[in-house]
Amino acid sequence: MLGFSLLVPAFLFGLLTIAVPIALHLIKRETAPTVSFSAVRLLRRTPIERTSRRRLSNWLLLILRIVTLLLLVLGYARPYSTDALGADSSPLLVVAVDISFSMTVEGQFNRALRLAEEALRGAPDDHAVAVTAFDTVAKIIAEPSFDRQSAVAKLRQLIPGAGATSYSAGLDHAVKLIGQRAGGITVISDLQFTGWRESNRARLPEKVDIRVVDIGAPLDNMALIQIRPEPTRTVAMILNSGVEVQNTSVRLLLDEQEIARSEIIVLAGETVEVVFPVVLPKSGEVQVVLNDPLGVAIDNSRYMLLKGPEPKSLLVVTTGDNLNTEGFYLEQALSVGREQTGFQVVLIPGANIAPLIQSTNPNNLAAVLLLTTRGLDQASQLLLAEFAANGGGVLIVAGQDVEPAPVNAFLQGTLTLSPSRLTNQERNLIPANRRHTIWRAFGDRLGNLSQVEFSSTMTITLDGQAEVLASFNDGFPALVESKIGDGSVIVFGSDLNNEWNNFPRHPTFVPFVHEIVRYLTAEREMSHDFVVGNVPREVAQRPGFATLAASGRRIVINVDSAESDLKRLSMDEFIVAVDRHREAVDSTMGEPLSEGHDVHQYWQYIFGLMLAILMAESLLSARTS
Amino acid sequence: MSGSGRELRLLDPAIIAGIGSMELRARTIVEGFLAGLHRSPMKGFSVEFAEYRQYLPGDALSMIDWKVYARNDRHYVKKFDAETNVECHVLLDVSASMGYGSRGLTKLDYGSYLAASLSYLMTQQRDSVGFMAFDDHVVNHVRASSRPGQLRAVLLALDQLLLGQQSNLAKPLHLLAESLVKRSVVVIISDLLDDPNKVVRGLKHLRFGGNDVIVFQILDPDELEFPFERATKFHDPESADELIVMPSQVRADYIQAIEELVAKYDRDLKLVNVDYHLVDTSKPLDLSLMHYLSTRSRRG
Numbered sequence: 001m002l003g004f005s006l007l008v009p010a011f012l013f014g015l016l017t018i019a020v021p022i023a024l025h026l027i028k029r030e031t032a033p034t035v036s037f038s039a040v041r042l043l044r045r046t047p048i049e050r051t052s053r054r055r056l057s058n059w060l061l062l063i064l065r066i067v068t069l070l071l072l073v074l075g076y077a078r079p080y081s082t083d084a085l086g087a088d089s090s091p092l093l094v095v096a097v098d099i100s101f102s103m104t105v106e107g108q109f110n111r112a113l114r115l116a117e118e119a120l121r122g123a124p125d126d127h128a129v130a131v132t133a134f135d136t137v138a139k140i141i142a143e144p145s146f147d148r149q150s151a152v153a154k155l156r157q158l159i160p161g162a163g164a165t166s167y168s169a170g171l172d173h174a175v176k177l178i179g180q181r182a183g184g185i186t187v188i189s190d191l192q193f194t195g196w197r198e199s200n201r202a203r204l205p206e207k208v209d210i211r212v213v214d215i216g217a218p219l220d221n222m223a224l225i226q227i228r229p230e231p232t233r234t235v236a237m238i239l240n241s242g243v244e245v246q247n248t249s250v251r252l253l254l255d256e257q258e259i260a261r262s263e264i265i266v267l268a269g270e271t272v273e274v275v276f277p278v279v280l281p282k283s284g285e286v287q288v289v290l291n292d293p294l295g296v297a298i299d300n301s302r303y304m305l306l307k308g309p310e311p312k313s314l315l316v317v318t319t320g321d322n323l324n325t326e327g328f329y330l331e332q333a334l335s336v337g338r339e340q341t342g343f344q345v346v347l348i349p350g351a352n353i354a355p356l357i358q359s360t361n362p363n364n365l366a367a368v369l370l371l372t373t374r375g376l377d378q379a380s381q382l383l384l385a386e387f388a389a390n391g392g393g394v395l396i397v398a399g400q401d402v403e404p405a406p407v408n409a410f411l412q413g414t415l416t417l418s419p420s421r422l423t424n425q426e427r428n429l430i431p432a433n434r435r436h437t438i439w440r441a442f443g444d445r446l447g448n449l450s451q452v453e454f455s456s457t458m459t460i461t462l463d464g465q466a467e468v469l470a471s472f473n474d475g476f477p478a479l480v481e482s483k484i485g486d487g488s489v490i491v492f493g494s495d496l497n498n499e500w501n502n503f504p505r506h507p508t509f510v511p512f513v514h515e516i517v518r519y520l521t522a523e524r525e526m527s528h529d530f531v532v533g534n535v536p537r538e539v540a541q542r543p544g545f546a547t548l549a550a551s552g553r554r555i556v557i558n559v560d561s562a563e564s565d566l567k568r569l570s571m572d573e574f575i576v577a578v579d580r581h582r583e584a585v586d587s588t589m590g591e592p593l594s595e596g597h598d599v600h601q602y603w604q605y606i607f608g609l610m611l612a613i614l615m616a617e618s619l620l621s622a623r624t625s
Numbered sequence: 626m627s628g629s630g631r632e633l634r635l636l637d638p639a640i641i642a643g644i645g646s647m648e649l650r651a652r653t654i655v656e657g658f659l660a661g662l663h664r665s666p667m668k669g670f671s672v673e674f675a676e677y678r679q680y681l682p683g684d685a686l687s688m689i690d691w692k693v694y695a696r697n698d699r700h701y702v703k704k705f706d707a708e709t710n711v712e713c714h715v716l717l718d719v720s721a722s723m724g725y726g727s728r729g730l731t732k733l734d735y736g737s738y739l740a741a742s743l744s745y746l747m748t749q750q751r752d753s754v755g756f757m758a759f760d761d762h763v764v765n766h767v768r769a770s771s772r773p774g775q776l777r778a779v780l781l782a783l784d785q786l787l788l789g790q791q792s793n794l795a796k797p798l799h800l801l802a803e804s805l806v807k808r809s810v811v812v813i814i815s816d817l818l819d820d821p822n823k824v825v826r827g828l829k830h831l832r833f834g835g836n837d838v839i840v841f842q843i844l845d846p847d848e849l850e851f852p853f854e855r856a857t858k859f860h861d862p863e864s865a866d867e868l869i870v871m872p873s874q875v876r877a878d879y880i881q882a883i884e885e886l887v888a889k890y891d892r893d894l895k896l897v898n899v900d901y902h903l904v905d906t907s908k909p910l911d912l913s914l915m916h917y918l919s920t921r922s923r924r925g
Binding site for chain 2: 032033034035036037038039040041042043
């Protein structure tokens with residue numbers, strides 16, 4: 001590997017100018033006339049320059065002039081140290097390999113690996129190389145390094161996944177990896193058309209080159225793209241994206257037992273519905289299996305989880321002194337439209353929260369609304385924290401029955417509650433982030449919230465990453481959301497029981513409560529149907545059924561059916577799409593090539609040294625001329 | 626311009642250099658010089674009559690034989706034996722350093738004219754004249770004689786001189802001092818750009834034999850004034866050494882060095898009764914002849 005490299009090596013042709021001083025030196029144009037003088041020995045009394053020293057000076061002058069030219073040429077060639085810069089800052093070639101499941105067809109991925117290896121080995125010497133893999137998401141396989149061998153070794157360990165192609169994911173990731181450096185991206189892909197989604201946009205700095213290596217695509221593939229239970233039957237949709245008519249069989253399995261089978265003929269490029277005369281039960285695990293030995297294997301199965309509606313409990317924690325009045329307004333608000341929301345409000349004293357949470361199926365507990373901290377011991381706080389971390393929603397209504405200390409401990413430093421503030425001046429509520437989910441339902445009437453008058457509030461101080469959803473008109477936060485684990489905790493800096501404000505008597509109160517609860521329970525209501533690439537972290541990115549370890553919830557994972565479509569892009573179409581993105585280069589995403597190296601401004605030092613040498617040359621020349 | 630002025634102008638070394646033969650040059654110089662003299666500085670310095678010779682300007686009037694004048698209406702002076710027995714030796718340095726000349730006239734040219742003039746003058750005085758050219762060894766030697774063709778032999782030797790190698794003045798001085806058998810007048814013409822201590826030792830050797838020694842140090846005006854301005858590479862013709870200097874930077878030191886050299890010769894040679902004269906090649910030759918004659922008369 002080179003210790004140094006040049007940004008503009010073409011300037012090295014300037015080294016030819018070194019011949020000029022050498023030629024002049026060889027010509028030895030003597031500026032000092034020679035005089036035959038008898039009394040030379042008398043001149044030796046003074047400290048004067050001897051001819052031998054003069055000859056030495058001539059050589060020194062020649063060397064200085066050559067060095068000056070060398071430095072001039074070198075300065076313009078813009079050298080940089082590949083050692084000093086390291087793989088973190090030298091030009092980088094990112095080889096981005098498509099590992100979507102369409103690459104699993106026999107021979108496809110081996111061809112991709114071979115082409116990727118060729119790209120790595122063909123990288124310029126002064127370029128670091130990195131390997132990334134992408135399907136729905138992108139990941140680094142080999143970190144930027146000058147070690148081609150290591151990168152190739154890591155590349156060879158790569159296997160295709162179950163995700164769908166997303167070129168923008170791959171390119172965005174590569175661009176981020178290149179950062180401010182110069183470099184290029186080599187995309188190794190089967191160039192599926194569906195890799196560019198309408199919502200996907202890859203932004204590529206103009207100075208980052210892109211090269212696309214097409215590995216070709218399989219000719220035949222059939223895929224199950226949908227299972228649809230209907231009242232009297234079950235329907236499966238099958239796509240033949242190949243070029244041949246396919247005759248195949250489809251099986252329907254319930255809880256791993258085959259309950260129906262069908263033989264079908266699918267024309268090339270056609271999608272057909274396979275109807276099974278089977279009524280599926282309300283619960284169970286359904287799988288449809290397609291026989292497609294030639295195409296991609298992973299899309300030959302599709303899964304469905306049959307789950308009936310479950311009651312969802314909203315736990316309203318009160319002091320327990322008077323259950324009829326505490327949380328009255330809240331309960332009344334939640335009772336509106338109960339048929340649609342399905343919420344079941346449960347009012348319990350703080351002291352009973354621990355056994356209730358422990359005895360309740362976590363899947364059935366939608367959210368906890370905390371109106372008091374009285375009786376909330378440390379065990380209860382830990383249970384609440386665990387509930388939130390697992391995706392549960394908690395609303396803390398910081399009214400007169402809420403003590404700041406246990407809330408602050410529960411919130412884990414994301415924000416701090418301070419004792420209540422009693423002021424003479426009434427305050428109003430002003431939404432801060434109007435685009436937040438809880439405000440969407442208000443539409444144009446969001447301003448009506450400002451009519452709520454607050455006589456007393458709790459002071460909320462933001463310490464960590466918390467988002468202010470609404471403020472009081474004096475600037476203090478009124479409604480703040482804090483993320484704890486996978487769940488959300490929303491703190492309201494006043495009460496909701498008509499004590500510190502008149503909010504319950506305003507028309508906006510019911511939608512306010514509903515939207516907050518809906519938002520908090522959204523995580524718990526989330527679909528149990530996932531697509532590879534977007535599954536919970538603890539679950540493998542493979543299609544099939546899985547159980548979430550934390551909650552015991554059963555989920556189903558399918559591949560993205562779009563990936564089964566073998567329709568392809570040409571390389572030109574791919575490049576054109578990238579070029580289109582180039583027009584919208586984000587200034588934050590990479591700088592021009594030369595600028596990236598200007599961080600290491602060796603040329604400035606070189607020109608400085610050159611000027612110093614020029615001065616030395618001038619002095620020496622003046623002394624000897 | 627007066628007649629004497631015109632004659633003196635003829636003694637300008639540059640004009641003398643334009644004259645064809647060495648004999649003609651010598652005669653021009655000497656006659657021009659003598660024409661400018663109001664009286665001869667020479668006195669009679671012998672008792673035994675030898676012959677008559679025609680009066681020459683500069684001869685003492687007391688030496689004129691008025692009886693002969695009465696008979697022939699011509700001026701003759703008496704010559705005595707002791708006078709003709711004076712042996713003069715002219716030593717001319719022909720080392721390479723004598724080849725320097727800044728105004729169309731080298732130190733060797735000037736020294737040659739001076740040697741020729743002195744030889745001519747000596748011959749006219751009926752002195753016995755010898756000539757020796759040397760650098761680091763004797764390159765030409767015409768033994769001293771007063772025979773009629775001696776002057777021509779000396780002038781011929783002067784005409785054929787070529788620049789030699791390195792100078793070593795002491796060596797021929799010692800050789801000459803050992804070869805002289807009777808007291809002589811020794812005229813040394815050199816730039817004396819040699820080790821002054823060795824030169825003075827050689828001259829002492831000559832003086833030790835009772836010889837009258839006259840030293841003419843011939844230097845070019847450039848060597849005295851160092852008028853160079855531009856950076857110059859100075860080449861020593863004897864040692865072949867070269868130095869590149871900025872004259873402005875070394876002028877003061879050089880002039881001090883040359884003045885110290887001249888002062889040393891002047892001081893040391895006076896101590897041993899050697900007549901020392903610094904001669905600038907830009908100056909007329911008559912000054913040198915005057916020095917010779919004054920020394921000659923003083924010693925006579």
